[in-house]
Amino acid sequence: MRNYIIKRILIAFVILFLVAFIIYTLMRSMPSSFVEAIARERANLPGSRSYTEWLQQLNQIYGLDSGIIKGFFGWLGKVVQGDFGDSWVYNVPVTEVFKETIWYSFVLGSVAFLFEIIIAIPLGILAARKQYSKTDYAVTVVALIGISLPVFFFATILKLVFSINLGWFDLYGTVGRYYEQLNGWQQFLDLAKHYVLPVFTIVMISIGGLMRYTRTNMLEVLNSDYIRTARAKGLTERRVINYHGFRNTLIPIVTIIGGSIPGLFAGALVTETLFGITGIGKTAFDAMRSGDIPFSMFYLLFLAALTLLGTLVADILYAVVDPRVRVN
Amino acid sequence: MKKDKKNIKMEEYENKNEPTMALDDEQRVKILSPGRLVLKRFIRNKLAITGSIFILGMFLFSFVGGWLMPYEEDQIFTEYVDMSKVFGGVSINNEYIFVTSDGKEFPMVARAQFVLAANKEQSIFDSQDIEYSLQKLADELYIVYKNNEVAVAQTVVKDIVVTVTDTTLDESFSSAFSTAISKGEQTFEYGGRTYITIQDKKSYKAYEQIPDAVATKNRYDYDSVDIKTSFEFAYAAELTMMAMMEEGITESSFSADGKEYTIVYEGDNAEIYTNENGQTILYSNVSRYIVDSIYEDVFLDIGFKNYVKDLIAQGVEGIQEFTYAGTNGEDRAYTIEVGSNDWIIRWIEDTFVILDFDAPSKAHPVGTDGNGMDILTRLMYGGRVSLILGFIVVIIETAIGIILGGIAGYFGKWVDNLIMRIVDTFNSIPSLPIIIILGFMMDQQRVEPLLRMVYLMFILAVLGWPGIARMVRGQILSLREQEFMIATEATGISVSKRIFKHLIPNVMPQLIVISTLSLGGVILTESVLSFLGLGVKFPFASWGNIINAVSDVHVMTNYLFVWIPAGFCILITVLGFNFIGDGLRDAFDPRMKR
Numbered sequence: 074m075r076n077y078i079i080k081r082i083l084i085a086f087v088i089l090f091l092v093a094f095i096i097y098t099l100m101r102s103m104p105s106s107f108v109e110a111i112a113r114e115r116a117n118l119p120g121s122r123s124y125t126e127w128l129q130q131l132n133q134i135y136g137l138d139s140g141i142i143k144g145f146f147g148w149l150g151k152v153v154q155g156d157f158g159d160s161w162v163y164n165v166p167v168t169e170v171f172k173e174t175i176w177y178s179f180v181l182g183s184v185a186f187l188f189e190i191i192i193a194i195p196l197g198i199l200a201a202r203k204q205y206s207k208t209d210y211a212v213t214v215v216a217l218i219g220i221s222l223p224v225f226f227f228a229t230i231l232k233l234v235f236s237i238n239l240g241w242f243d244l245y246g247t248v249g250r251y252y253e254q255l256n257g258w259q260q261f262l263d264l265a266k267h268y269v270l271p272v273f274t275i276v277m278i279s280i281g282g283l284m285r286y287t288r289t290n291m292l293e294v295l296n297s298d299y300i301r302t303a304r305a306k307g308l309t310e311r312r313v314i315n316y317h318g319f320r321n322t323l324i325p326i327v328t329i330i331g332g333s334i335p336g337l338f339a340g341a342l343v344t345e346t347l348f349g350i351t352g353i354g355k356t357a358f359d360a361m362r363s364g365d366i367p368f369s370m371f372y373l374l375f376l377a378a379l380t381l382l383g384t385l386v387a388d389i390l391y392a393v394v395d396p397r398v399r400v401n
Numbered sequence: 402m403k404k405d406k407k408n409i410k411m412e413e414y415e416n417k418n419e420p421t422m423a424l425d426d427e428q429r430v431k432i433l434s435p436g437r438l439v440l441k442r443f444i445r446n447k448l449a450i451t452g453s454i455f456i457l458g459m460f461l462f463s464f465v466g467g468w469l470m471p472y473e474e475d476q477i478f479t480e481y482v483d484m485s486k487v488f489g490g491v492s493i494n495n496e497y498i499f500v501t502s503d504g505k506e507f508p509m510v511a512r513a514q515f516v517l518a519a520n521k522e523q524s525i526f527d528s529q530d531i532e533y534s535l536q537k538l539a540d541e542l543y544i545v546y547k548n549n550e551v552a553v554a555q556t557v558v559k560d561i562v563v564t565v566t567d568t569t570l571d572e573s574f575s576s577a578f579s580t581a582i583s584k585g586e587q588t589f590e591y592g593g594r595t596y597i598t599i600q601d602k603k604s605y606k607a608y609e610q611i612p613d614a615v616a617t618k619n620r621y622d623y624d625s626v627d628i629k630t631s632f633e634f635a636y637a638a639e640l641t642m643m644a645m646m647e648e649g650i651t652e653s654s655f656s657a658d659g660k661e662y663t664i665v666y667e668g669d670n671a672e673i674y675t676n677e678n679g680q681t682i683l684y685s686n687v688s689r690y691i692v693d694s695i696y697e698d699v700f701l702d703i704g705f706k707n708y709v710k711d712l713i714a715q716g717v718e719g720i721q722e723f724t725y726a727g728t729n730g731e732d733r734a735y736t737i738e739v740g741s742n743d744w745i746i747r748w749i750e751d752t753f754v755i756l757d758f759d760a761p762s763k764a765h766p767v768g769t770d771g772n773g774m775d776i777l778t779r780l781m782y783g784g785r786v787s788l789i790l791g792f793i794v795v796i797i798e799t800a801i802g803i804i805l806g807g808i809a810g811y812f813g814k815w816v817d818n819l820i821m822r823i824v825d826t827f828n829s830i831p832s833l834p835i836i837i838i839l840g841f842m843m844d845q846q847r848v849e850p851l852l853r854m855v856y857l858m859f860i861l862a863v864l865g866w867p868g869i870a871r872m873v874r875g876q877i878l879s880l881r882e883q884e885f886m887i888a889t890e891a892t893g894i895s896v897s898k899r900i901f902k903h904l905i906p907n908v909m910p911q912l913i914v915i916s917t918l919s920l921g922g923v924i925l926t927e928s929v930l931s932f933l934g935l936g937v938k939f940p941f942a943s944w945g946n947i948i949n950a951v952s953d954v955h956v957m958t959n960y961l962f963v964w965i966p967a968g969f970c971i972l973i974t975v976l977g978f979n980f981i982g983d984g985l986r987d988a989f990d991p992r993m994k995r
Contacts (some may be wrong), residue, residue: 088826092826096835137974195740222972223932223972225945229968230968237954253765343929361834369834373830373838377829382828
């Protein structure tokens with residue numbers, strides 16, 4: 074087991090290295106005029122550094138003056154030491170920006186994820202138990218509609234109905250206008266209120282996947298021999314479903330949930346941008362829009378690392394949770 | 402009766418079973434080909450059928466609809482609209498108007514000095530080393546003289562020594578001047594002209610008064626731009642009006658510039674008539690009102706001004722309508738309303754406007770967007786873009802996926818390891834941020850919209866193939882262990898044929914399912930990008946970039962017809978593909994059914 078985990082981690086690092094190389098190469102392959110144009114644009118801002126200084130910083134961090142391979146290892150050396158450079162837009166080290174914004178995204182992601190689990194798993198099981206019933210159809214259709222809904226469209230409808238027509242929530246932002254004047258509990262409530270619509274959006278968009286996954290696995294379990302045996306034994310339907318069925322369904326579900334946890338830090342780029350939540354997704358989108366190469370590079374690498382971590386966790390959990398799985 | 406019925410029933414029963422069957426009859430067990438079986442299962446699935454109808458409908462809508470639609474994708478609709486536009490205004494003149502005598506100038510500085518002096522009720526002021534005096538005829542009516550110094554007198558003990566500075570004057574002027582000083586008179590006459598004396602301590606100065614300007618708050622309107630008010634005319638008219646006011650008569654006459662004028666003065670509005678070729682013509686209108694048009698090329702005749710002034714004199718309440726015949730003799734409708742300190746005149750004008758955010762109508766069933774384009778047409782063309790783009794991307798990514806997945810699965814060992822690590826790598830590359838960055842980069846480079854679309858397809862395909870490759874590889878991994886593969890090996894079929902003729906066709910069902918599902922995914926991604934303004938760009942329509950209009954909250958709130966239909970188009974199309982994909986999966990894999 075330990076060897077398996079070590080092997081997987083090593084492979085993950087190799088892949089991360091490759092991803093970093095691809096991202097770096099991509100950045101380097103951008104037309105140089107793009108980088109220069111951005112440096113020039115930045116230099117024209119009031120109170121900014123000069124054009125040459127911008128370029129100098131860029132060269133310094135990304136080794137733009139040397140070849141791709143040499144430049145890549147130079148950059149990697151700095152990254153390993155935690156030096157991602159200064160964000161061009163926010164004018165502080167990239168890691169500072171990250172620290173400030175990541176918790177907004179994490180809270181958004183994890184609250185939504187919690188709701189997803191609470192709603193999707195029972196519904197998925199219900200649909201599987203009553204296969205081909207109206208409930209099953211309804212769950213399937215809702216799940217597929219969730220998968221098919223464009224985020225921006227759903228978010229806009231929510232905004233129209235709840236923010237504009239009903240006036241319950243603010244259109245944008247993480248906190249209300251009088252946030253500073255509230256006491257601790259009220260501040261929490263204010264914050265929570267601003268999270269309602271974004272959480273709702275994310276839950277609706279991503280609930281379908283988990284719901285269908287649960288249903289498929291539950292069906293597979295319910296069709297298996299040991300369930301038939303349990304039934305033949307004369308166990309009550311409740312015990313069959315909750316004890317024999319559900320426990321076995323949990324194996325793939327725990328795996329997929331575990332694998333999703335690193336993704337909670339990734340931030341919902343579109344949702345955050347639409348609702349003005351200053352999480353990492355929106356921050357990264359703004360950074361990308363204004364050509365903030367250091368921050369964009371950091372964000373890309375961060376996401377790649379999260380994806381790898383997610384698969385790693387899922388694979389390890391799969392082996393840990395299900396004793397029948399042989400490691401190799 | 403009862404018996405009969407029973408007999409008939411029996412007969413029927415026998416008739417039904419007439420074609421007797423034997424066990425070896427091939428009709429007894431209906432065997433369907435695998436393809437037909439899949440089709441049958443697919444058709445039985447309500448959701449799959451709904452999805453197929455959605456997609457068929459979307460295809461008809463986009464391709465046939467776009468072809469039937471009489472409008473172009475980027476056709477801008479415009480129209481002439483009768484709009485009530487500000488035409489002009491009426492205000493009360495509170496500034497002095499200076500009518501100067503011919504060839505004289507009354508500079509701006511002097512005007513300002515005059516106003517100060519008039520307010521302080523001084524009779525003399527100077528400006529730029531020229532001394533002026535003003536004569537008040539009535540309230541807000543002055544004659545301004547330029548004082549020309551002609552002589553200076555000094556009193557020495559009891560004698561008066563006069564120094565004449567104007568050379569045209571002789572000795573007798575000095576004596577007239579000294580007489581005036583000794584008498585203490587402020588003005589004196591000499592040679593038919595009036596001079597004034599001004600004392601400054603022990604010296605006196607004599608000034609010749611030259612009338613320079615009439616300062617009045619009345620405005621003189623004429624029927625032509627060319628007529629300028631002459632000093633003599635204004636002077637005579639003002640004096641006459643003053644006299645008329647004092648005497649309380651409404652009609653009088655005066656002469657100026659060698660012409661005779663008749664004046665009718667009522668209220669605070671005077672009309673001056675002249676006699677030309679035996680006809681009495683309205684020559685000028687004098688009042689405190691300024692009636693002006695905001696259009697530089699429109700000249701308002703006295704008639705119009707009089708009409709408006711009359712309206713105001715009668716009192717305007719709310720918005721009052723009136724018509725007046727213009728120079729071309731056609732009646733035009735105007736409205737007049739009271740403004741803050743003035744009156745506003747509007748007229749109805751044909752205005753050329755872009756039909757933006759036009760509500761749904763017969764000509765535009767879904768209305769028009771912010772650029773004045775027909776939304777229905779754009780939805781159709783947007784559907785073409787989304788569907789074509791989706792299919793091309795999926796075809797490319799399936800091709801890459803089949804080739805790499807097939808090779809990895811068939812060869813296994815280090816080839817598999819290498820390809821799978823590449824798959825893992827591409828899988829970990831965050832696709833949305835990468836596409837966004839590339840989109841911004843293309844923005845900066847101002848890539849052509851069409852070329853941009855090609856790039857977009859390519860990027861989406863390159864980032865989308867790993868899932869397909871992984872699936873193909875997994876399937877082939879298990880398939881290659883089966884007996885038919887050993888048979889192909891034994892018969893010596895070439896490797897490429899073994900992979901692409903024997904293995905891949907066996908993966909076809911899963912491939913079709915995954916392709917259908919990823920079609921929906923690609924369309925969704927494209928719409929997100931277009932919504933963010935980074936995907937399909939104007940002038941090309943896309944459902945995403947139609948919804949982009951909601952970034953303006955005003956549009957989002959007030960023009961639902963702009964973005965709701967596009968959203969439902971995306972939803973229905975993606976849902977359709979997902980239903981079909983789901984239905985196909987069940988149809989191909991009967992063990993799991995749905």
